[in-house]
Amino acid sequence: MRPLAECAAEVLATADAAEKARLSRAHAAAWVAAREAGEMPPVGRAAPPLRPARPDRPEVLPPREVPKRKPGSAEGRTAMLHAVAHIELNAVDLHWDVIARFAHVPMPPGFYDDWVQAADEESKHFGLLSDCLAARGSHYGALPAHAGMWRAAEDTAEDIMGRLAVVPMVLEARGLDVTPDMIDLFRRHHETDAVAALETIYAEEVGHVAYGSKWFHFLCGRHEQDPRETFQGLVRQYFRGPLKPPFNTEKRAEAGLPPDFYWPLADGMD
Numbered sequence: 001m002r003p004l005a006e007c008a009a010e011v012l013a014t015a016d017a018a019e020k021a022r023l024s025r026a027h028a029a030a031w032v033a034a035r036e037a038g039e040m041p042p043v044g045r046a047a048p049p050l051r052p053a054r055p056d057r058p059e060v061l062p063p064r065e066v067p068k069r070k071p072g073s074a075e076g077r078t079a080m081l082h083a084v085a086h087i088e089l090n091a092v093d094l095h096w097d098v099i100a101r102f103a104h105v106p107m108p109p110g111f112y113d114d115w116v117q118a119a120d121e122e123s124k125h126f127g128l129l130s131d132c133l134a135a136r137g138s139h140y141g142a143l144p145a146h147a148g149m150w151r152a153a154e155d156t157a158e159d160i161m162g163r164l165a166v167v168p169m170v171l172e173a174r175g176l177d178v179t180p181d182m183i184d185l186f187r188r189h190h191e192t193d194a195v196a197a198l199e200t201i202y203a204e205e206v207g208h209v210a211y212g213s214k215w216f217h218f219l220c221g222r223h224e225q226d227p228r229e230t231f232q233g234l235v236r237q238y239f240r241g242p243l244k245p246p247f248n249t250e251k252r253a254e255a256g257l258p259p260d261f262y263w264p265l266a267d268g269m270d
């Protein structure tokens, strides 16, 4: 197969959302097939764009300008699924961006295996939510979406440890905190397709946080740095604002994120 970093840059340069997700899954399948055949395809180098290509729609607005909708209404829940679809599409780009942008950092094959798998799962998540939107007569792009989601990537474009601290270990971990309530909401409204999609996402996101923690610890070991102190320093440097409790301490622990890593960064804790 082509060098992995070039494949990653191609996903980032693809604007159409469905095509981005399709290409992401195709590159992931090629990587997995090569690895299962006992090969280690080249990682190579790439020049990823600072910001990934995106479709003209959805309109991207500052968070406070995105209309608030009540989750009690069917429309509100559709808007919630749209917002999650936007997060998942962003996650597709975030995973490929790590591969493309930090291709110069020597990492073991298992790092790429994990990142490719996570990118593949994010693409699947986007597809699951696109199906839920279609079942409600909507589609990705029909509603405005939050701007600013790429900021964490731009802020950490030069710092792989900062990227791992802020993206999987803060942002994706936050997903573990909020998803159970979302699943309950859709269950109460008997929207079984959304429940199934969110349950798949919830289960697989534990793995993404775990990959982040695993490779963050690996790099701390390489540089002889204390993981907890380093994590807290990087989050204070790159992440704006405190972390918001309540935390899903059980799933976070399952993902290799112990409470003494994040509690000192929480709202009202320092």
Ligand SMILES: [Fe+2]
Pocket: 088, 091, 121, 122, 125, 201, 205
């Ligand atoms: Fe996801």
Ligand SMILES: [Fe+2]
Pocket: 091, 118, 122, 172, 205, 208
């Ligand atoms: Fe994820």
